[in-house]
Amino acid sequence: MSLGAGRTLKQVWRDRPSEPDPLTLLPPNALSIAISSDGLFTLSEQHQIADNIPGGRLAIIDSPEGA
Amino acid sequence: MGGMAVLEWPLCTPPGYVRRIIPIATSAHHSAWGIAWGEGQRQSIYADPKYADGFYALDDPPDQGLAAARMAALLTYRSRDSFESRFGRQAQEPKIRRSGRDGGAGPTVKAAEARPNGPLSPAERAVAAHNEGHSNTKIWDRISSGGEVRLRQDGGDGIGRTTSTATSSIAATATPIDTSPGDARASLSESGLLGLPGAPAEAGKPLVFAAQNYLRYQGDKFVNRFDANCYISITRQMDSHSGPFPLSLSSLDANDLLTL
Secondary structure (H helix, E strand, O other), X not given: OEOXXXXXXXXXXXXXXXXOOHHHXXXXXXXXXXXXXXXXXXXXXXXXXXXXXXXXXXXXXXXXOOO | OHHHHHHHHHHXXXXXXXOXXXXXXXXXXXXXXXXXXHHHHHHHHHOOHHHHHHOOOOOOOOHHXXXXXXXXXXXXXXXXXXXXXXXXXXXXXXXXXXXXXXXXXXXXXXXXXXXXXXXXXXXXXXXXXXXXOOOOXXXXXXXXXOOOEEEOOOOOOOOOOEEEOOOHHHHHHOOOOOXXXXXXXXXXXXXXXXXXXXXXXXXXXXXXXXXXXXHHHHHHHHOOOOOHHHHHHHHHHHHHOOOOOOOOHHHOOOOOOEOO
């Protein structure tokens, strides 16, 4: 919904920029932390974050407990 | 959810406002798996008759649905092996589970209501066993309050739906008693609910597993501090989390005056 001549929320969503990968715009040198047995936010997803944030690192907590 | 916000805030605030982030157990976009878990949890809430399209009374909210949603969510916070090592096939004594907010003290049965009123019939026992763990079944009224539950025969199909017929006259004959939760459980035993045929009990053991009780406890506790509509809204917000992240301020221009 919009007021005046602006775009609607739907239009803003549709027009949102796809480049660059927003992960590359995040504060650099972030430390991502993953739990090895996390079944909802999986280890591969934590790799994706750490690999794409400039200078990002990943710490893996090896635990069978999930997260 | 918190981890998602960690990833989105730096892009929704002036550059440099967020200087460091530590994303923990989150994702750049919510996976199909995560979306599906959220959908199942929302459907649990929708299925509660008290949900009423979200226009429920604040003092009588869809706690059963919200508790069920919480139980599902808890499973995603743990793992198969975690449950196995923590609970295994450990069995526990059943407790009466009641829905609703109990003055902030949780939905455990009000011990003072525990008052067995004679032995249950075989049909009542079967209904009670079938509904073990159901927090709002009418059969608990029969067991815990001394009220009477009459089984209605529907077309001769044997066990009909239960109808609570606790009346004022019955209530008038019920003398208040001071009982402990242990007494409430004792009334369960006396009513024959332990070791019922067909119950998932191992020989000589009570019929509720520790893993079940853990979920029930967590679900029932959750409803005292969370709102069903908020739960629906937040899980849906998680669904919308995706890279490219939506609606960062840089994607808007001066002509965009948005209302949500």
